[in-house]
Amino acid sequence: MPESTSRHKRATIFDVAAEAGVSRGTVSRVLNGEPYVSASAREAIEAAIAKVGYVRNTAARNLATQSSGAIALIVHEPHSVFVDDPNIGAILLGINAALSEADYQLVSLVIDTERDSQRVTGYLGGGFVDGAIIVSARAGDPISQAIADLRLPAVMIGRPDNQPQLPWVGIDNRGAAREITDRLSATGRRRIGMIAAGLDRDSGRDRLSGFQDALGARFDDSMVSRQNLYTFAAGVAGMTELLAIDSSIDGVFAASDAVAAGALEALRIAGRTVPGDVGVVGFDDSAWARRTRPALSTVRQPAAELGARAAQLVLDQVQAGESHSDGVLLQTEVVWRHSA
The missing domain is CATH 3.40.50.2300 (Response regulator)
Structure with missing residues (x-):
C-alpha cells in the first residue's frame, strides 16, 4: 500500500502569536503596519514569522477590504504575437514596474479567440482585479464595452474612436x-x-x-x-x-x-x-x-513609458477615484539609420 500523504498545514496568525509570546492583536498590528508596537515585540514577531513559515492570507484580506490588489493587462493579440513582439514586452515591463512600486500585482490576459473574450469578461466581473489596462483594442471589441458596463477602473493604450470613452495614453x-x-x-x-x-x-x-x-x-x-x-x-x-x-x-x-x-x-x-x-x-x-x-x-515610441503612465492612470482611479478621460499623449521621434 502506498504511504498516505496529507497536505502541509498552513501556519496561522495564532501560530505566530504563540511563538512570539504576544497577543494575536499585536501580530495583526505589525502585519498591517500600524504603530503602537514596541521594537522588541516587533522583532519577536518578525522572527516568529520566519520560524513558523507564516504567509499572509491575502484572499481573506481582500475579502475584507473589497480589493484584490491586482490589475489586469488585457492584450488583444494572437499568442505568437504576444510572445514575439518586443514592443508589447516593453509595455508590460513598464506597467509591472509602476504597479510593483505601488504594491499591486499584474495579471496578464491574452485574447486570441471569441472564447477568450467570453472567459475574460466573466473573470473581470468576478472581482479578481481592481482595474484593467487594455492594449491593441480592436473594432467592435466586446471587452472594452464590458469594462465600461462593469464600471471597472480602466485605461487604454491607444485611443480607438469606436470604443467606450475610457481614459487613454498613446502617441500621435x-x-x-x-x-x-x-x-x-x-x-x-x-x-x-x-x-x-x-x-x-x-x-x-x-x-x-x-x-x-x-x-x-x-x-x-x-x-x-x-x-x-x-x-x-x-x-x-x-x-x-x-x-x-x-x-x-x-x-x-x-x-x-x-x-x-x-x-x-x-x-x-x-x-x-x-x-x-x-x-x-x-x-x-x-x-x-x-x-x-x-x-x-x-x-x-516610448513603449515602457506608455505602460508606466497607463498603470499610474488606472491606479489613480482605483486609489483616489481620479479619471483623466481626455487622455495623455506622449512624444515620438524619428531615428535615422542606414536602411534608408
Missing part, C-alpha cells in the same frame, strides 16, 4: 507616420509603397493615414499592401506583393519594425539592395530595428 501615430514618410521621400525616392498592418485598430489606421498625408497627390492606393498583423511574416508577404505590383518600387514604409524586418528579407531574396535599390523605414524602434542589416530607420 498619424503625425509620426507622416514625419518618417516625409524623411524617406527627401532621400529622393519616387515610387514609395507601404506595408500597412493592424488596420482594425487605431494605430494601424492612423499610420496609413499619415503615409497618405505625406505623399499627397503622389499617393497610390495600389501601392499599399494591407496585412492583418504586425509580424515578420506580414512583412515578407507585403513586400513580395508590392514587388509584383511594381518592380520599380524604391521606397517602403512598413507599419512596424517586425514588418520592416520581413520586408528586408523579401528584398534580399529578390536580389534588391537596401538602401541602394530600395529604402525601408519602420515604426517602434524595437529590438527588431537594431537586429536588422542594415540597421532600420524608424519611429521611436
Whole structure:
C-alpha cells in the first residue's frame, strides 16, 4: 500500500502569536503596519514569522477590504504575437514596474479567440482585479464595452474612436507616420509603397493615414499592401506583393519594425539592395530595428513609458477615484539609420 500523504498545514496568525509570546492583536498590528508596537515585540514577531513559515492570507484580506490588489493587462493579440513582439514586452515591463512600486500585482490576459473574450469578461466581473489596462483594442471589441458596463477602473493604450470613452495614453501615430514618410521621400525616392498592418485598430489606421498625408497627390492606393498583423511574416508577404505590383518600387514604409524586418528579407531574396535599390523605414524602434542589416530607420515610441503612465492612470482611479478621460499623449521621434 502506498504511504498516505496529507497536505502541509498552513501556519496561522495564532501560530505566530504563540511563538512570539504576544497577543494575536499585536501580530495583526505589525502585519498591517500600524504603530503602537514596541521594537522588541516587533522583532519577536518578525522572527516568529520566519520560524513558523507564516504567509499572509491575502484572499481573506481582500475579502475584507473589497480589493484584490491586482490589475489586469488585457492584450488583444494572437499568442505568437504576444510572445514575439518586443514592443508589447516593453509595455508590460513598464506597467509591472509602476504597479510593483505601488504594491499591486499584474495579471496578464491574452485574447486570441471569441472564447477568450467570453472567459475574460466573466473573470473581470468576478472581482479578481481592481482595474484593467487594455492594449491593441480592436473594432467592435466586446471587452472594452464590458469594462465600461462593469464600471471597472480602466485605461487604454491607444485611443480607438469606436470604443467606450475610457481614459487613454498613446502617441500621435498619424503625425509620426507622416514625419518618417516625409524623411524617406527627401532621400529622393519616387515610387514609395507601404506595408500597412493592424488596420482594425487605431494605430494601424492612423499610420496609413499619415503615409497618405505625406505623399499627397503622389499617393497610390495600389501601392499599399494591407496585412492583418504586425509580424515578420506580414512583412515578407507585403513586400513580395508590392514587388509584383511594381518592380520599380524604391521606397517602403512598413507599419512596424517586425514588418520592416520581413520586408528586408523579401528584398534580399529578390536580389534588391537596401538602401541602394530600395529604402525601408519602420515604426517602434524595437529590438527588431537594431537586429536588422542594415540597421532600420524608424519611429521611436516610448513603449515602457506608455505602460508606466497607463498603470499610474488606472491606479489613480482605483486609489483616489481620479479619471483623466481626455487622455495623455506622449512624444515620438524619428531615428535615422542606414536602411534608408
